[in-house]
Amino acid sequence: MTEPLIRRHVQDGIATLTLASPGTLNALSSPMLTALEDSFAALAQDDSIRVVILAAEGKAFSAGHDLKEMQSFRAALDAGRAQFQALFDRCAAVMQAIAALPQPVIAQVQGVATAAGCQLACSCDLITASETTRFGVNGINLGLFCSTPAVALSRRLAPGAAFELLTTGDFLPAPRAHVLGLVNRLAPPDRLAEETLALAASIAAKDPAAIRLGKRAFRAQLGQPLPEAYATAGATMVENALLPATDAGIQTFLNRR
Structure with missing residues (x-):
């Protein structure tokens, strides 16, 4: 073989x-x-x-x-x-x-x-x-x-x-x-x-959904003019912020303070 x-x-x-x-x-x-x-x-x-x-x-x-x-x-x-x-x-x-x-x-x-x-x-x-x-x-x-x-x-x-x-x-x-x-x-x-x-x-070890969203946005914005890059990044931030795991991570951080 x-x-x-x-x-x-x-x-x-x-x-x-x-x-x-x-x-x-x-x-x-x-x-x-x-x-x-x-x-x-x-x-x-x-x-x-x-x-x-x-x-x-x-x-x-x-x-x-x-x-x-x-x-x-x-x-x-x-x-x-x-x-x-x-x-x-x-x-x-x-x-x-x-x-x-x-x-x-x-x-x-x-x-x-x-x-x-x-x-x-x-x-x-x-x-x-x-x-x-x-x-x-x-x-x-x-x-x-x-x-x-x-x-x-x-x-x-x-x-x-x-x-x-x-x-x-x-x-x-x-x-x-x-x-x-x-x-x-x-x-x-x-x-x-x-x-x-x-x-x-x-x-x-990081949240896989956030990493996947982040890679997609990072690659996309590299070739875009500044306004489009921020639009791409902003839309990704919204999607990321609404993930349940992100909500839990932020709340855990706030509870430590």
Whole structure:
């Protein structure tokens, strides 16, 4: 039997999805993207899951798209353009599925995250990284500007910092990525999983309905003009304030005073 490309483990309301193709540096091939799509679709329907961790096996979190697969498209003559478009459309759908998931998603990046692999990490809500991790959008070194990874990267970094990486092909070491706000938490390599789990447990302990409402509103307002952003946030605050669990939480706090 073929080994699964993604392994899933659930404990205490935290689902860990592990990219399990270290031999390909966890490349985002069409089969890997399909496996991610299916995994996220299942999680979206599972109210028992409060937080998702996206991890990987081996020395790379993900090296990005499968270059051998991409080269095969070039040999397909007229069909090649359609195959490239289908690949990038599917990849975009996977990245947007992360944003659409009701649960917060934490990327646990233990090795290099390059090109679409960097895009995958940056599409998550939070990033924890090993102190030895490096991030890159290095396609320009091969003559391919990482235009689609730029979408996720430019939403986590200042535009100038993102554009520098995109145009130089340089790697961004995790400590510098932490200073720039790309990475939320750093850890020694042997403590990365522990640090990620602690962050996930802290979020999982909060009211899940409030977290889900909050993620939806946070993602929505990011791309809106200021008046629309406040309208979105205000409507969410009303919905949140009317939840029974919120009422109980506020009353408990008042009773302590």
